[in-house]
Amino acid sequence: xxxxxxxxxxxxxxxxxxxxxxxxxxxxxxxxxxxxxxxxxxxxxxxxxxxxxxxxxxxxxxxxxxxxxxxxxxxxxxxxxxxxxxxxxxxxxxxxxxxxxxxxxxxxxxxxxxxxxxxxxxxxxxxxxxxxxxxxxxxxxxxxxxxxxxxxxxxxxxxxxxxxxxxxxxxxxxxxxxxxxxxxxxxxxxxxxxxxxxxxxxxxxxxxxxxxxxxxxxxxxxxxxxxxxxxxxxxxxxxxxxxxxxxxxxxxxxxxxxxxxxxxxxxxxxxxxxxxxxxxxxxxxxxxxxxxxxxxxxxxxxxxxxxxxxxxxxxxxxxxxxxxxxxxxxxxxxxxxxxxxxxxxxxxxxxxxxxxxxxxxxxxxxxxxxxxxxxxxxxxxxxxxxxxxxxxxxxxxxxxxxxxxxxxxxxxxxxxxxxxxxxxxxxxxxxxxxxxxxxxxxxxxxxxxxxxxxxxxxxxxxxxxxxxxxxxxxxxxxxxxxxxxxxxxxxxxxxxxxxxxxxxxxxxxxxxxxxxxxxxxxxx
Numbered sequence: 001x002x003x004x005x006x007x008x009x010x011x012x013x014x015x016x017x018x019x020x021x022x023x024x025x026x027x028x029x030x031x032x033x034x035x036x037x038x039x040x041x042x043x044x045x046x047x048x049x050x051x052x053x054x055x056x057x058x059x060x061x062x063x064x065x066x067x068x069x070x071x072x073x074x075x076x077x078x079x080x081x082x083x084x085x086x087x088x089x090x091x092x093x094x095x096x097x098x099x100x101x102x103x104x105x106x107x108x109x110x111x112x113x114x115x116x117x118x119x120x121x122x123x124x125x126x127x128x129x130x131x132x133x134x135x136x137x138x139x140x141x142x143x144x145x146x147x148x149x150x151x152x153x154x155x156x157x158x159x160x161x162x163x164x165x166x167x168x169x170x171x172x173x174x175x176x177x178x179x180x181x182x183x184x185x186x187x188x189x190x191x192x193x194x195x196x197x198x199x200x201x202x203x204x205x206x207x208x209x210x211x212x213x214x215x216x217x218x219x220x221x222x223x224x225x226x227x228x229x230x231x232x233x234x235x236x237x238x239x240x241x242x243x244x245x246x247x248x249x250x251x252x253x254x255x256x257x258x259x260x261x262x263x264x265x266x267x268x269x270x271x272x273x274x275x276x277x278x279x280x281x282x283x284x285x286x287x288x289x290x291x292x293x294x295x296x297x298x299x300x301x302x303x304x305x306x307x308x309x310x311x312x313x314x315x316x317x318x319x320x321x322x323x324x325x326x327x328x329x330x331x332x333x334x335x336x337x338x339x340x341x342x343x344x345x346x347x348x349x350x351x352x353x354x355x356x357x358x359x360x361x362x363x364x365x366x367x368x369x370x371x372x373x374x375x376x377x378x379x380x381x382x383x384x385x386x387x388x389x390x391x392x393x394x395x396x397x398x399x400x401x402x403x404x405x406x407x408x409x410x411x412x413x414x415x416x417x418x419x420x421x422x423x424x425x426x427x428x429x430x431x432x433x434x435x436x437x438x439x440x441x442x443x444x445x446x447x448x449x450x451x452x453x454x455x456x457x458x459x460x461x462x463x464x465x466x467x468x469x470x471x472x473x474x475x476x477x478x479x480x481x482x483x484x485x486x487x488x489x490x491x492x493x494x495x496x497x498x499x500x501x502x503x504x505x506x507x508x509x510x511x512x513x514x515x516x517x518x519x520x521x522x523x524x
Contacts, residue, residue, distance in 0.1 A: 071095045074221070075122045078132035079110060082156065085191040086130065087114055093224040098122045100129075102140075123147045128217060130154040130186070135169045141177055149179030152214040155238070156186040162246050168238035170208075183209035183218045184238040188245055189227065206241045208232040254337065255306070255344040259352075262302055270294045270471055277465045292366060296359035299352045301475040304446050306349035307411070308479035311443060313338045315485050318498055325507025343418050350415040353408055400452040407445035410438055440486065447479045 073096040076083045087097045088111045097114040100122030110116060123129055123144060128151070131138075135157050141148065155170040165172065170184040185207045193203075205222045207229050209215045215231065222229040232241060249256070274294065278284040286293075313335055320335075321327055330336070363369055380386050416422055417434045426434075454472030457463035463470045489495065501507075 071224070072128065073098060073126040075100055075126035075129040076132055077101075077119060077122070077129060079107070079116070080132060081191040082194075083130070083132035084109055084111070085194040086132065086156075086186065087111055089194045089225050090221070093221075093226075095221070095224070098125050120144060120147055123151065126151075128152045128154065128221070130156060131173065132156055135159070135165070135172060138173060138176055141173075145177055145179060148177050151180055152211075152217055153177060153180045153182045154186065154218055155182060155184050158187050158242055158245055160246075162243045163239070168235075168242050170235055170238035170242075174210075174235060181209065181211040181214035182235060183207065183211070183214050184235065184241055185218050185222065185229075187242060194225075203228045205229050206232050206237075206244065208235055208237040208241060210235050251341050252344050254341050255348045258309075258345075259302060259306065259348050262305060263298060266298045266301055266471055266474075267294060269468070269474075270297055273465045273468055273471070288368065292359060292362070296356060296363075297471060299356035299359065300450065301471055303349045303352040303356060303411075304450055304475050305478050306345050306352065307443055307446060308482045310342045310346045310349070311439060311486070312478065312482050313342065315482055315489065318489055319485075321501050322494065322498055325501065327501050327504070328506065346418065347415060350411055353411050357408060396452055400449060403445050403449035403452060407442055407449050410442040410445065414439055414442060440483075443479055444483065447476065447483065450476060 071094050074090055075098050076087050077100045079099055079101045083099070087099060090097050091111050091113045097111070099110060099114055099116045100119040101116055102119075104116050104118055106116055115122075117125075119140065124147060129148065131141075131153055153173060155173050157169045159165065159169065167175075168184070170182050174180070174182040185205055188204060188206055203226070205227045207215055207218055207222065208231070209218070219229045219231070271290070271294065274289055274297075275286050278286050316335060317331060317339065320331060331339070414435065417426070417431065423431055450472055454470060454476075457470040458473065489498065
């Protein structure tokens with residue numbers, strides 16, 4: 001054997017396969033080898049063999065099958081739509097699945113690779129048990145308390161109403177089975193999303209629990225299913241996680257209600273000035289303005305006002321910080337909520353701008369417009385007189401259109417940048433440049449677009465019908481206020497202190513300590 005080993009080493013020691021075979025041979029004869037000297041090899045060869053074996057041992061172990069990667073069995077209580085979809089997805093991910101059900105009869109809807117057993121038998125086969133059953137049916141778990149002791153129970157249930165119960169379903173489950181480790185997860189994913197493999201927001205899985213090891217086990221399953229786990233902390237967060245699927249556009253509520261309110265106001269305002277007033281004093285029926293003319297007036301007005309409202313809370317926040325001399329004090333709740341929904345306000349404003357563009361494109365094909373143009377042409381023919389080109393009006397018209405096109409282009413750019421797929425690919429400085437610098441430029445262009453178009457009515461007495469100014473005049477109040485205050489804030493005497501405050505400087509640290517004490521006390 002020594003001679004064979006020496007020839008084997010000198011002939012193929014550099015070959016990885018030969019080294020693996022050599023190692024297997026040495027391990028096979030381990031009971032006959034008490035040391036490297038017992039092989040009879042020269043000292044130099046012994047050292048070479050020892051060094052090579054140390055180098056190749058990690059690679060050799062990596063080539064060996066890793067039995068620790070074998071996935072553990074998962075039990076699912078409940079054979080409804082969600083339980084079956086989740087079980088099918090887990091089987092695809094390589095997890096052995098066993099279903100616990102009142103009826104152990106196999107159904108064609110249940111994956112063929114899964115077993116269907118009673119609740120007690122299924123619970124004994126797995127360390128992780130997913131409770132895919134509604135809260136009102138949790139009583140069947142009480143007789144299984146001893147079997148479920150020490151196991152991980154994953155609560156996936158939701159309620160029909162927000163805060164339907166005093167405690168969350170997961171907390172109730174933890175009280176019902178005190179010896180188990182309860183984790184809240186999978187309640188934000190639908191059975192349809194699991195079956196179809198939907199992407200984006202439906203991939204997010206909120207996870208919370210008091211046991212870190214149990215949460216990690218559930219997180220590993222979420223990763224294996226191709227979903228994105230989001231750790232929300234302890235089981236106290238379960239109430240908020242259960243309320244999340246029941247919320248209907250929570251960040252869109254204020255922008256939509258505000259838009260509806262402003263739309264209603266400007267609709268009746270324009271109706272009084274453009275339809276009712278001519279009918280009362282001039283006996284002219286312009287009721288058809290309700291279809292296109294009035295909406296095409298409301299949409300740009302709302303787009304401009306809502307865009308200004310996106311940047312107004314930032315201006316107010318800067319004024320508050322300058323007044324307090326610190327950033328370590330919470331803004332009022334109304335300002336906090338306003339700042340959180342600025343993205344939604346901007347997107348609603350962009351939607352109104354899009355509608356305005358569409359309405360503008362159909363103006364040439366309107367019957368009223370074609371009649372008005374033809375009547376002007378007939379009048380010029382009958383009078384044998386043509387109207388000369390007014391360069392002033394031509395400049396105003398082209399400037400109005402150019403400002404509108406540029407403003408709308410930047411408006412669309414702001415909307416595209418706010419998309420998660422785009423914003424995730426830019427750094428914070430780039431995102432801030434687009435949303436702040438280009439955002440204010442968009443506001444300036446859109447405000448100038450409105451002023452050039454509606455400026456002729458400011459000094460025209462006939463535009464004040466029933467002493468009511470034109471709607472375009474009202475639309476300029478908020479954006480002009482925002483731009484004027486912003487221009488004041490960029491003066492060095494105000495901009496420098498504001499930057500220092502936002503970097504952590506405080507004019508009165510004692511005031512900040514008192515405010516922090518009040519905030520912490522109220523939070524407790």
